Each structure stands twice: as C-alpha cells, then as structure tokens.
Amino acid sequence: MxxxxxxxxxxxxxxxxxxxxxxxxxxxxxxxxxxxxxxxxxxxxxxxxxxxxxxxxxxxxxxxxxxAVEREALRPVHLAVGMPANERMDWLVEKATELGVASIQPLMTAHGVLRLAGERADKKVAHWQAVAVAACEQCGRNRVPQVLPVRSLNDWLGALPAPCAGEQRGILSFAAGARTPAGLVSESPASFTLLSGPEGGLSPSEEQEALRRGFVPLTLGPRVLRAETAAIAALVSLSG
CATH class of the missing domain: 2.40.240.20 (Hypothetical PUA domain-like; domain 1)
Known part of the structure; x- marks a missing residue:
C-alpha cells in the first residue's frame, strides 16, 4: 500500500x-x-x-x-559526518535513514571538499531532509530523522556537552587500539553518536579534539573505505 x-x-x-x-x-x-x-x-x-x-x-x-507500529532501531544513533561531495551525500542520507539513524549532522572539515554557507546550505539541508522523508516512505519508518543545519566540525565539537550516562561516542579511525563498533555496542549504550570523516578523513588535530570530547576510536578493518561506505558500514553494526 x-x-x-x-x-x-x-x-x-x-x-x-x-x-x-x-x-x-x-x-x-x-x-x-x-x-x-x-x-x-x-x-x-x-x-x-x-x-x-x-x-x-x-x-x-x-x-x-x-x-501504533514502530520500526525504529534498538537505540538512537546520531550520525555526524564530514559531507562527501557530489551525489554521495544524497545516497548517504537515504541509506542512513533506511538503517534507522536518529539524526544527521552535516559537517565541514579540514579535508572536506564540500563547502556550504548561507542560502546554499539551507537549500541543501532542505533537499537532504526531503531525501530522508522519501526514504522513510519507502522503508516503512514512521519517524523521520532530522537533518541538522550545516556546521563546521570545530564549532560542533565545541558546543557538545560532556557525555551523559548511557551515551557513547565513537569516531571512525585508523588509530592503534581502535575498537570495533560491535564491541562498543555490546556495552548496551542508551544512545550513540558516530563521527565519520569526509574523503581524506579527519585531520590529526580534528581527531584529537574529538577524542578529548569523549569519542572512542572505532575501526572497520584494514581496508580504506569511501567516506559514505564507512559511515553506512558502522551504522549497520550500531543500529541493530
């Protein structure tokens, strides 16, 4: 129907x-x-x-x-992502919505190609919100994830409060000792915030600031995935 x-x-x-x-x-x-x-x-x-x-x-x-049917993920997962260029962000919003993401925060980062501000940023966010709505119509979700206004990564990190009880934060990273998303989920957090970089990844200073803000390094294995693929692969493990 x-x-x-x-x-x-x-x-x-x-x-x-x-x-x-x-x-x-x-x-x-x-x-x-x-x-x-x-x-x-x-x-x-x-x-x-x-x-x-x-x-x-x-x-x-x-x-x-x-x-009253609900088709949401087992836990709210909030995705903060360095925006990939071209149509890849559309694809990422669509697939993240299908996987049950609770919200999407588009970020401008040091290595990111896409730069948005003012009216152009507002139009892009409205477009991505429409993509999320269409994905909900297709996949059966009854709650539409919010696509938040574009921000710089530094501004977004600076505004984050200290992690609260039951909240986990993870950042996709090649750092030694990084954990798998599945390992972190086994601790049964009430909610999860995932930070994923753009093409080229996050800069060392950006990653260090995220770690200082309570993010745990996460690994998806030894292969280098495209920015949009990496975020989706992590969401599959985190959303449940």
Missing amino acids: PRFHCSIPLSSGDTLALPPGAARHVQVLRLQPGDEITLFDGSGGEFAATVERMGRSDVAVNVGARD
Whole structure:
C-alpha cells in the first residue's frame, strides 16, 4: 500500500487536504477516490486513510484507524559526518535513514571538499531532509530523522556537552587500539553518536579534539573505505 509522509498532525476521523508534497505523490501514482493509502506524520505510528477527492492540485483524504507500529532501531544513533561531495551525500542520507539513524549532522572539515554557507546550505539541508522523508516512505519508518543545519566540525565539537550516562561516542579511525563498533555496542549504550570523516578523513588535530570530547576510536578493518561506505558500514553494526 502506498505510504506518504504528512507534515501536519493526523487524527482518526479527520478529513483533510494533503500537504502539497504528499498530494503530488498521490497524483503521480494516479490514485483515485476510494483508493487506500497509509499516512504518517513523524510522531510515531501510522494511519490508514482513503482518498476522498482528487482535484487539479489538491487531494482530500479521510483518516482512519491509527496503528501504533514502530520500526525504529534498538537505540538512537546520531550520525555526524564530514559531507562527501557530489551525489554521495544524497545516497548517504537515504541509506542512513533506511538503517534507522536518529539524526544527521552535516559537517565541514579540514579535508572536506564540500563547502556550504548561507542560502546554499539551507537549500541543501532542505533537499537532504526531503531525501530522508522519501526514504522513510519507502522503508516503512514512521519517524523521520532530522537533518541538522550545516556546521563546521570545530564549532560542533565545541558546543557538545560532556557525555551523559548511557551515551557513547565513537569516531571512525585508523588509530592503534581502535575498537570495533560491535564491541562498543555490546556495552548496551542508551544512545550513540558516530563521527565519520569526509574523503581524506579527519585531520590529526580534528581527531584529537574529538577524542578529548569523549569519542572512542572505532575501526572497520584494514581496508580504506569511501567516506559514505564507512559511515553506512558502522551504522549497520550500531543500529541493530
């Protein structure tokens, strides 16, 4: 059954006009009055709904029963990532969402190619948020991860509070003695923050500052993975 994210609160028994994005998707699929769909507003659970009316640019639906089903990861995993260039960040946001990431923090780093600020940064974040929404519609998630505003790594690290009880922080690293993500997860943290570098990795000073902020070095093995592959490989181990 087609699934659509609705950016307004949903309640059983309501008749409402879908937001423009969801309405366009319904029209592209050429759905008709009487067709059944699934809606979710991001607050958890999902609703059965029926198309009531198809207009030229609007779609009205009747909202039915709520199903409290959840398809989230075993623990919240927050991904902070040095943005890869070109379309690789789109792919990373999509796959991280499918794997259950709780939030995504795009970072500018010393070795990063992508530099964003002002209106261009805002447009990119809005685009990545839309990618996350589409991934949730496809994979069955009912909670959309937030794509946070672009920040520099140094600013982001400087604003982090001290780790709280139950929180773990890990940084992908080639440092001697680095642990595996699976080994860290075995300690059953309540939440996890993963820091992953861009093409070329993090600079030594950036890595040292992260370690000072409570991040534990993590290894994915001896091979050098692409930036987007490394983040996804770590998320597979951490999300559960």
